[in-house]
Amino acid sequence: MNELRDISTISQFIIIDDDHPTLFICKIIIQRTFTDMKVVDYDNPHLAINYFESDFTQHPITTIVLLDINMPEISGWEVLDRLLMLDNNIKKHITVVVMSSSIDPKDQQRCLNYPCVSSYLEKPLTLASLKGVTDKILKQHRSLNPF
Amino acid sequence: MSNKYKILHIEDVATDAALAARELKKGNIDFEQYVVDTEKEYRKALDEYAPDIILCDHSLTTFNSSEALKIFKGKKIDIPFILITATLSDEFAISVLKEGADDYILKDRLKRLPSAVVNAIEKYQLNRERKQLVKKAKEKESLSQKRLKNLTNKLLLATRTTGIGIWEYLYNKKKLIADEVTLKQFGLECEDFKNCFSQLLQHVHPDDKIRVNREFQKSFLDYSNIDIEYKVVWKDASIHSVKAVAVVQQDRKGNPQRIIGTHQDITERKKTEEVIRKSEAFNKGVLDSLSSHIAVINSSGTIIKVNKLWKIFGNNNSSPTAKQWGVGSNYFDACIVEGDNDTSSMAVVGIKKVLEGTLENFYLEYPCHSPTEQRWFYMRVKKFDSDDASALIEHQDITERKIAEEKVLRTSGELQQISNDLTNILDSSLDIICTIDCQGKFVKVSAAAEKIWGYTSCELLGTSAMDIVFEDDVENTRKVASEIMDGTPVTMFENRYKRKNGSIVPMLWSSRWDDKDKLSYCVAKDATEKKALEIEKERFQHLFFQAPSCMGILKGPNHIYESANPLLLQLLGRNADIIGKTVGEAVPEMVEQGFLDNLNVVYKTGVAFAANERLVKIDRHQTGNLEDNYLNLILQAYKSNDGCVAGIFIFAINVTEQVLSRKKVEESEKRYRQIVETAQEGIWMIDENNKTTFANEKMCEILECTQAEMVDTSNLSFRDEEEQKNAVEQIERRRKGIKETHEAKYRTKRGKQIWVNISTNPLFNSKGEYKGALAMFTDITNRKTIEKQLAHSESSLKEAQTLAFIGNWQIDLVSKTIEWSDELYKVFALDKEKNIPSEELFLSCIHPDDKEYVQQQISEGKKTLKGCSFDYRLLSGDGIVKYCHSQSKVDFDKNNQPVRLYGVVQDITLRKLSEIERIKIVHDLIERNKELEQFTYIVSHNLRAPVANIISFTDALGDEAYPESLQKEFLAHLSASVSKLDDVIRDLNDVLVIKQKVNDVKELSSFSTVVENIQVSIKNSIEQHKINFYTDFSEADNVFCIKTFLHSILYNLITNSIKYRSHHRPTVISIQSKRKQEGLELIFSDNGLGIDLKKNEDKIFCLYKRFHSGIEGKGIGLFMTKTQIETLGGTIRVSSEINVGTTFTIYLPFHAANS
Secondary structure (H helix, E strand, O other): OOOHHHHHOOEEEEEOOHHHHHHHHHHHHHHHHHHOOEEEEOOOHHHHHHHHHHHHHHOOOEEEEEEOOOOOOOHHHHHHHHHHHHOOHHHEEEEEEEEEOOHHHHHHHHHHHOOOOOEEEEOOOOOOHHHHHHHHEEEEEEEEOOO | OOOOOOEEEEEEOOHHHHHHHHHHHHHOOOOOEEEEOHHHHHHHHHOOOOEEEEEEEEHHHOOHHHHHHHHHHHOOOOEEEEEEOOOHHHHHHHHHHHHOOOEEEEEEHHHHHHHHHHHHHHHHHHHHHHHHHHHHHHHHHHHHHHHHHHHHHHHHHHHHHOOOOEEEEOOOEEEEEEEEHHHHHHOOOOHHHHOOOOHHHEEEEEHHHHHHHHHHHHHHHHHEEEEEEEEEEEOOOOOOEEEEEEEEEEOOOOEEEEEEEEEEEEEHHHHHHHHHHHHHHHHHHHHHHHOOEEEEEEOOEEEEOOOOOHHHHHHHHOOOHHHHOOOOOOOHHHHHHHHHHHHHHHHHHHHHHHHHHOOOOEEEEOOOOOOOOOOOOEEEEEEEEOOEEEEEEEEEEEEHHHHHHHHHHHHHHHHHHHHHHHHHHOOOOOOOOEEEEEEOEEEEEEOHHHHHEEEEEEHHHHHHHHHEHHHHHHHHHHHHHHHHOOOOOOEEEEEEEEEEOOOOEEEEEEEEOOOOEEEEEEEEOOOOOHHHHHHHHHHHHHHHHHOOOEEEEOOOOOOOOEEEEEHHHHHHHHHHOOOEEEHHHHHHHHHOOOOHHHHHHHHOOOEEEEEEEEEEEOOOOOOOOOOOEEEEEEEEEOOOOOEEEEEEEEEEEEOHHHHHHHHHHHHHHHHHHHHHHHHHEEEEEOOOOOOOOOOOOHHHHHHOOOOHHHHHHHHHHHHHHHHHHHHHHHHHHOOOOOOEEEEEEEEEEOOOOEEEEEEEEEEEEEOOOOOEEEEEEEEEEEHHHHHHHHHHHHHHHHHHHHHHEEEEEEEEEOOOOOEEEEEHHHHHOOOOOOOOOOOHHHHHOOOHHHHHHHHHHHHHHEEEOOOEEEEEEEEOOOOOOEEEEEEEEEOOOOOOOEEEEEEEEEEEEHHHHHHHHHHHHHHHHHHHHHHHHHHHHHHHHHHHHHHHHHHHHHHHHOOOOOOOOHHHHHHHHHHHHHHHHHHHHHHHHHHHHHHHHHOOOOOEEEEEHHHHHHHOOOOOHHHHHHHHHEEEOOOOOOOOOOOHHHHHHHHEEEEEEHHHHOOOOOOEEEEEEEEEOOOOEEEEOOOOOOOOHHHHHOOOOOOOOOOOOOOOOOOOOOHHHHHHHHOOEEEEEEEEEOOOOOEEEEEEEOOOOOO
């Protein structure tokens, strides 16, 4: 029963973006939608990857990642590549929502090629767009759950 | 036992052990004590210490006495074991003794220990000794039994193998027992025997039966021993001799019990004895019948045996003492009495020597004259081989022989005399007279040898006759010698001998072999003079016969052939039977030809006749056909001693062949001249002065003049002025002996210009001097005209090819020749003179990258035999690349066989280059377009990011759900986003401005000045971060460019290096300029953080790309730098290593293209 609930509900949000105003507003919007939801933000993608590769593997919980693409040092693509390499049992807890200001259609297509990416959002994040992607995710989870 | 007792004491309490030792000492026991307290030590001591007795404490800490006892028993050591214990129950005592202990002592009663020890040891010792004795006795007994048995067996075996049977007779039982060997000797089997004597007796030979029966019966009754030989008859009637021996055996009381004995077959022995007896009788008979007197004496000279003759001699001998010469008398004494002193003593000494063994045989001939007659004896003494004590003496009467010998001696004296006389006669002979034995050695040589050979006869005696034969004659001489020895007498055999002084002398031999004497009798003459005559004659004959001319001698007025040499005979076709015939008889056909007249004149006048090339017809084969012969003939008269002509010598040399061949040459010359006159080619001969000596009709026709006109005319007069020089050179070459064929222009007498093909040969006389030339002319004017036309059209083609850069080629598949046009050589940049066209040559011109492709195309073309076309590149030696297009076709003959491959090669470099340029332009345009697209995306993203934030915060500000505290923050973020948007727009402006500035004024800018200006403008930052600069613009300082760009480029790079410096080391920025072809290179490097180029190489110069989070930056600097450099027509490259540094290499052209 525990596991079932784990998959069907969202346990935390993780935001990865080098732009501080974006992190700030996203956090507020998420917490407005999901009261008391755990939201962790990373302005350095390295730290986020570290988290997924160490602590998260110990206690995997259902997580939605909001990921920016254009970042210095390592891009969102690289973050996706690293997530792809995680163990399947770990990976299944992670759903990624790419959030970018790019209007290049190639970027959008490339994102959706990653199995863990659920949606591609153009900035800015709004209450409505957040609801849209989370509903979609929850629906997907439920369809995976036979009960 | 006087030795010390060795006591092994098992005790773990030292005092107890000492106590035991004290008691033993008290008991006056001589001992040594070895104390052990563990099992290991105990086991070791048992093996190595060899104790006489073991004392053992019952209770030990590590193990106990019963274990010790078990170990000890297990080792099977035969010594006593005494237990020493503190307390002991009866049961325990019994059990200990049962386990094998010999005694036990209570610790409180140790006084008993000494006696117990002594008792125990002695008991064991006694026991051991007894066992030893018993064992020895047993061994002895078994040994003797064994020996006895062995002996018996051997005896039995021995008797059996030697064929000795054993038998016994038991008196009380009256029973005869015999083994199978015994029975066999009676011809009986074991089964047949019934143990009674009478049965055996039946087989005894009738002659012996009574004797045997008596002997045995006597023994059986009287207990006497038996020793008897007798014969038995077997069932097969064969008779065998046997011997029985037996002794009586008595029991202890002396009563005879049985008789036991052996039985042996002695047939063989008997037979041998018989043979010996017979041989003795025979020998005696032989001795007696010998003609010699024979006696045997022993070592002291006593006569042991004599034969009959000896006795008779002794009896008959008139000597009064001779009767002493019988058996038993001493031979030495007899000798001394009998003979004269010398002979006797010699005989005695000789006999004694033989007896001693120093001489094997002794012979002596001695006279023994009786008063009535003279007698001689021959004595021979020989020692017996086997018997060393006696010798045999033989006397033989040799009187008759002696008398004969004396007669011989007398006769030989007379003979000697005769021989000497003969020798004198021989020696006075002038010829060598000698005898040679069968080995070829001189036996006798007469004195003439010294005169002829230089050797005295003494020197030659005994030497081999062959030794002084001249080497070359040895073989032949040997052959003749062996013939002589086979009985063929030889006379007049010639050979040569070497004199003592080394000179050679020819010899003439006659010799005969006397088989009786085994000698060759030889007479040898010095043949020197004869030889010389012979040589003279031979020389003359040789001359006559071998002379290279025909020679003959005619005799008398009738001209009779006296002699004719082979050549003459050959000439006449006759054989030697013409000798003795007249000329008329021998060669009748010559008579009519006046030959006989010639001879007659010569004979009459004595004047020689000579004629050259005289035709003489001879019927050489006597068939009636006369053959022509040309002779150089001399007939010379010769005179006899009286001065009259005696005959004629004929000398003739046959010159028929020379005459005939000369005639043939004359004939052929005539014919040749005819050919020359009628030849279709012009023939022209000139002399050394170029004057015409001969020209045939055709030649005249070519030159349109008559033969008469031509003679003495110089050939140069038919050449044009421009040709004169060539003509002179040609003549010069003739003088050098060169013959050649060439084409030349001539002018006829009528002034017509003609082309001729001339083949000329220089003419030299026998001294090698130039005597003119001979030339063959062919008129080729027509051909030349056609050729000219062809050349014209060819040159037109060439021109066309040159204009179109097209070369053509062809391969004649039949003649395997390859031809390339001039233009083809030009296309391939090859020198026509130095290169022979071939496929390899073609391939060698091709660009290495295209070679394989071209080879493939060629082989494909050859295989399919269809025309093909393909493009490829050429690479010339100086590195220039050309583009070519090839096209080829194939010609076939009637049978559809390929005969010719041909094709063209076109230089399409110009077309190709423009095509490449076009492709490049298109490619560049696409690239530029892509860049622009990318730029658009990037710009849109960077514009959109702050806009998105503005939207977000504006929305949030409008939402009253957010508390007031947040509202303020929203406002702050909103304001920040707005100013960021402003920044982006400004950047964009900067970038776009660069593109506009392309047409700005370019001026000469100095790197050093620009760098100095920058250093001043950011002085604070440089000082604060302690930045070190290293600049080197010595190679190139000035560049012609937009100064603001240069400033901006260097400013961006320097500020980047400061921004991304390493905090672990002092920052060093190095800037260097280098002169390059048509530009210069600026090398800018730092030792800062570096960039991971593996990941970011393609992004480093992109807009809004940043590589270091945490360090402030917009990601626009390098993009701007690159844009500016490219605007200046240059390039920028980067190399970097993380935490080592970054190097930018910038290339700026001197004349920037305004693209």
